[in-house]
Amino acid sequence: MTSDNLEALRREVRDWLRANLPKGWGTPEYVPPTRYSRESHELGKEWTKKMYDAGYTGFNYPKEYGGIERPREEITVIHEEMARTGTPGGPLSLGLLVAAPAILVHGEEWQKKRFIPKILSGEESWCEGFSEPDAGSDLANVQTTAVRDGDDWIVNGQKVWTSMWEFADWGLLVAKTEPDAPRHRNLSYFLFDTTTPGFSRRPLRQMSGEAEFGEMFFDDMRVPHKNMMDEQGRGWYVAMTALMAERSFGGTGFTGGMAAMGGLGTSDLLGTNSLVELAKNTRRYGQSVWEESAFRQRIMQTAIEMEAMRWSGARLAAKMRKGGQIGNEASLLKNFQAEMRQRRGDLTCEILGAYSQMVRGSTRAIDEGDHVYNMLRARGATIEMGTSEINRNIIAERILGLPR
Amino acid sequence: MEFTLSEEQEMLRTMARDFLENECPKTHVREMMEDEVGFSRELWKKMADVGWLGLVFPEEYGGSGMNFRDLTILCEEMGRAVLPGPFLQTVLLVGMPILTAGTEEQKKEYLPKIASGDMVCTLAVLEEDGDFWPDGIQLKAIQRGNDYIINGTKLFVNNARGVDYILVAARTKRAVEPGDGITLFLVDMTEWGTYVSPLATMDQTRQQFEVMFNQVAVPSSNIIGELHKGWPVLKEAALKATAALCAEMVGGGEWVLETTVNYAKERIAFGVPIGSFQVIKHKCADMFSGLEYSRSLMEWAAESIKDDDRDAAMAVSMAKSYCGDTYKMVCDHGVQIHGGIGFTWDHDMHLYFKRARSSDTAFGDAFYHRELLAKAADQ
Ligand SMILES: Cc1cc2nc3c(=O)[nH]c(=O)nc-3n(C[C@H](O)[C@H](O)[C@H](O)COP(=O)(O)OP(=O)(O)OC[C@H]3O[C@@H](n4cnc5c(N)ncnc54)[C@H](O)[C@@H]3O)c2cc1C
Ligand SMILES: Cc1cc2nc3c(=O)[nH]c(=O)nc-3n(C[C@H](O)[C@H](O)[C@H](O)COP(=O)(O)OP(=O)(O)OC[C@H]3O[C@@H](n4cnc5c(N)ncnc54)[C@H](O)[C@@H]3O)c2cc1C
Numbered sequence: 001m002t003s004d005n006l007e008a009l010r011r012e013v014r015d016w017l018r019a020n021l022p023k024g025w026g027t028p029e030y031v032p033p034t035r036y037s038r039e040s041h042e043l044g045k046e047w048t049k050k051m052y053d054a055g056y057t058g059f060n061y062p063k064e065y066g067g068i069e070r071p072r073e074e075i076t077v078i079h080e081e082m083a084r085t086g087t088p089g090g091p092l093s094l095g096l097l098v099a100a101p102a103i104l105v106h107g108e109e110w111q112k113k114r115f116i117p118k119i120l121s122g123e124e125s126w127c128e129g130f131s132e133p134d135a136g137s138d139l140a141n142v143q144t145t146a147v148r149d150g151d152d153w154i155v156n157g158q159k160v161w162t163s164m165w166e167f168a169d170w171g172l173l174v175a176k177t178e179p180d181a182p183r184h185r186n187l188s189y190f191l192f193d194t195t196t197p198g199f200s201r202r203p204l205r206q207m208s209g210e211a212e213f214g215e216m217f218f219d220d221m222r223v224p225h226k227n228m229m230d231e232q233g234r235g236w237y238v239a240m241t242a243l244m245a246e247r248s249f250g251g252t253g254f255t256g257g258m259a260a261m262g263g264l265g266t267s268d269l270l271g272t273n274s275l276v277e278l279a280k281n282t283r284r285y286g287q288s289v290w291e292e293s294a295f296r297q298r299i300m301q302t303a304i305e306m307e308a309m310r311w312s313g314a315r316l317a318a319k320m321r322k323g324g325q326i327g328n329e330a331s332l333l334k335n336f337q338a339e340m341r342q343r344r345g346d347l348t349c350e351i352l353g354a355y356s357q358m359v360r361g362s363t364r365a366i367d368e369g370d371h372v373y374n375m376l377r378a379r380g381a382t383i384e385m386g387t388s389e390i391n392r393n394i395i396a397e398r399i400l401g402l403p404r
Numbered sequence: 405m406e407f408t409l410s411e412e413q414e415m416l417r418t419m420a421r422d423f424l425e426n427e428c429p430k431t432h433v434r435e436m437m438e439d440e441v442g443f444s445r446e447l448w449k450k451m452a453d454v455g456w457l458g459l460v461f462p463e464e465y466g467g468s469g470m471n472f473r474d475l476t477i478l479c480e481e482m483g484r485a486v487l488p489g490p491f492l493q494t495v496l497l498v499g500m501p502i503l504t505a506g507t508e509e510q511k512k513e514y515l516p517k518i519a520s521g522d523m524v525c526t527l528a529v530l531e532e533d534g535d536f537w538p539d540g541i542q543l544k545a546i547q548r549g550n551d552y553i554i555n556g557t558k559l560f561v562n563n564a565r566g567v568d569y570i571l572v573a574a575r576t577k578r579a580v581e582p583g584d585g586i587t588l589f590l591v592d593m594t595e596w597g598t599y600v601s602p603l604a605t606m607d608q609t610r611q612q613f614e615v616m617f618n619q620v621a622v623p624s625s626n627i628i629g630e631l632h633k634g635w636p637v638l639k640e641a642a643l644k645a646t647a648a649l650c651a652e653m654v655g656g657g658e659w660v661l662e663t664t665v666n667y668a669k670e671r672i673a674f675g676v677p678i679g680s681f682q683v684i685k686h687k688c689a690d691m692f693s694g695l696e697y698s699r700s701l702m703e704w705a706a707e708s709i710k711d712d713d714r715d716a717a718m719a720v721s722m723a724k725s726y727c728g729d730t731y732k733m734v735c736d737h738g739v740q741i742h743g744g745i746g747f748t749w750d751h752d753m754h755l756y757f758k759r760a761r762s763s764d765t766a767f768g769d770a771f772y773h774r775e776l777l778a779k780a781a782d783q
Pocket of ligand 1: 127128129130131132133135136137138160161162163164213380381383384385386387388389390393
């Protein structure tokens with residue numbers, strides 16, 4: 001790859017972005033859709049499809065499953081250009097984060113060919129049905145059942161806290177198939193179509209106001225046997241792969257690792273520069289917040305933690321290039337990013353003082369109320385994908401080898 | 405930036421660990437803590453023989469031309485062993501200024517001697533205010549014929565006893581900018597008028613001294629770099645030494661983590677290993693996490709210096725402040741999880757605990773480096 005070619009690619013991406021970004025993007029006239037809304041979902045789908053067709057997303061998957069194979073230098077250039085302008089996010093889906101990685105590892109050939117391409121292109125959206133009212137941290141305690149009936153399984157039960165429930169075309173499902181088998185060997189893993197009769201869903205409103213998660217009900221829902229992933233009774237292990245992928249991508253995702261995995265949106269609102277700008281532009285008690293040593297220190301601490309995350313992501317990527325796999329360190333990445341998101345959210349609101357209370361909808365809200373939204377949403381970050389406590393247990397027991 | 409070690413680098417690490425386990429066990433460290441000089445010239449010579457002192461110098465000056473990341477691998481191992489002695493001082497704070505700013509004669513004369521272990525050095529910058537910044541440098545050097553006469557006192561000088569040369573930062577000109585008018589003198593310790601007295605400090609694994617200069621005559625041929633222009637040279641050397649110190653801190657922290665986790669697996673209370681209690685587990689998990697993120701920043705800083713990256717200064721400040729905070733936290737937990745035994749002089753935990761504290765204050769503490777970063781963002 002010559003640097004001339006790379007420069008040509010850089011120009012190509014730049015021109016492409018100029019031609020394809022939503023009208024007014026990057027100017028004050030552009031008003032993004034509400035984060036969790038159908039409008040935002042549709043924009044994300046459309047945007048991902050465009051990027052995919054242009055060859056700017058869908059990396060890290062083999063060609064036969066719809067992956068876009070490009071040299072690493074090219075991918076870096078593409079991501080750098082995307083980061084420069086910022087881009088819309090992807091669809092409201094757990095497809096890239098959870099479904100595709102799990103299917104790639106555990107799926108049958110037809111499943112990989114059928115499902116992964118449409119995840120990469122953004123055409124089909126996914127949700128993950130693991131948690132239940134009595135099976136959260138203790139996921140092995142799943143009570144939803146699936147009973148074999150000819151070529152089908154009949155599913156009955158309930159899932160809760162299902163993110164992106166509303167827009168999912170497909171769902172991942174863990175259900176009990178061997179009621180008498182020991183823990184961890186009694187579950188199986190299914191891919192189900194959300195238009196199947198017997199399936200219903202409804203919103204659950206979060207403390208941040210929107211219903212990003214919801215609940216799902218299965219009332220004699222039929223799932224064809226071929227949609228079982230991996231072997232019968234191995235659902236727990238598949239779920240663990242899915243969770244590990246989710247944790248590690250989620251863990252690097254905050255600083256653009258997720259964008260690196262597949263083109264999810266990047267927003268400078270999360271960058272250090274914007275935090276410094278916010279402090280410089282906010283006056284409290286007659287002076288700029290940026291003048292205040294205590295704030296300068298905390299803002300720089302945040303900057304340091306963001307870089308620590310970025311380079312830990314780079315170290316992990318280097319390990320994977322050498323043929324290593326993401327293992328339990330996923331828990332490390334996940335906790336760090338979740339806890340720093342909370343610190344960051346608190347810091348931002350403390351910078352804004354009284355104005356931090358204004359949510360989206362108020363004409364006086366700063367940055368559309370995004371800062372207070374981020375602060376609130378971050379409370380969920382230490383609960384979803386395994387709580388901070390569960391992840392610390394994993395680090396201590398599986399990495400450090402401390403007794404259970 | 406690669407972030408994985410090459411085969412040669414892995415070998416260097418293994419070799420360094422074996423060497424230090426044999427040559428620098430804790431019995432040696434404790435002996436040196438009680439010693440008036442505080443480090444062993446005999447061990448120093450052995451380190452030279454395995455090529456550590458000249459590792460990063462070019463071959464023409466008796467070195468082996470390896471890179472900065474290679475050096476930090478050694479530093480990690482030195483931190484793990486709490487090796488006493490002015491390694492960073494000799495190689496990075498004195499050797500590097502000679503290499504980057506010295507004359508050809510100076511390089512030919514001194515660098516091979518440093519590499520062979522015959523010339524041990526340290527740096528004297530800090531004075532009464534105790535801060536690493538140009539404003540604090542008040543000690544004066546006044547020209548007299550071909551010599552400069554140095555008068556004044558330096559504090560917090562590492563291993564000033566037992567070294568052959570001290571690189572002294574002195575004021576040679578009154579200037580508006582504090583960074584201007586500072587000159588670096590390589591002072592021969594056999595020269596008349598240098599008085600070295602120990603400072604009773606907490607971290608005895610790295611002894612510090614007060615050095616008084618009374619009418620010490622230094623030939624102008626011993627000026628390193630240009631007259632009045634010593635501060636930028638020093639700043640650059642300090643950047644490297646700071647990154648190397650981060651490597652030491654990560655190496656030391658990893659020893660503390662391993663030792664503590666092993667103890668938690670073995671120590672029985674209430675009939676079970678204390679490592680089965682969740683509060684202990686979570687502390688260990690936090691130690692591990694802190695060290696992993698410290699390592700990421702440290703390796704980034706080391707690679708940036710190696711590649712002469714324009715972000716190097718930022719990377720080093722970030723690494724120093726994060727590694728400093730983390731090393732202290734890791735040692736806090738290390739002592740606590742050991743219970744009563746962790747509070748004793750006989751247990752090695754306090755050696756690391758104190759190293760963490762003294763390393764944090766060296767070359768600017770975490771607070772100082774965050775403020776440096778903020779200043780860079782002022783513009
Ligand atoms: C925003 C958000 C999105 C989510 N999205 C999804 C989704 O898409 N799909 C899905 O299946 N689930 C989803 N979840 C559910 C999530 O996985 C669970 O909430 C989580 O696993 C915790 O389970 P729980 O809520 O039942 O809490 P519990 O398991 O009851 O935990 C309660 C408290 O006890 C602690 N605790 C439990 N066990 C231990 C232990 N062994 N040691 C120490 N402490 C312990 C927990 O850390 C927690 O603090 C989401 C949750 C949130 C908040
Ligand atoms: C300065 C000092 C003065 C002292 N003076 C006296 C004195 O005058 N007289 C006297 O009799 N003793 C004295 N002691 C001893 C002191 O009471 C013990 O050190 C203390 O009770 C801890 O016991 P241990 O050292 O055996 O540690 P351990 O009990 O082995 O504990 C090791 C670690 O495991 C943790 N741990 C242990 N059990 C649990 C649990 N169930 N849950 C969670 N964590 C646990 C502890 O908190 C500690 O972090 C003194 C100790 C010190 C440091």
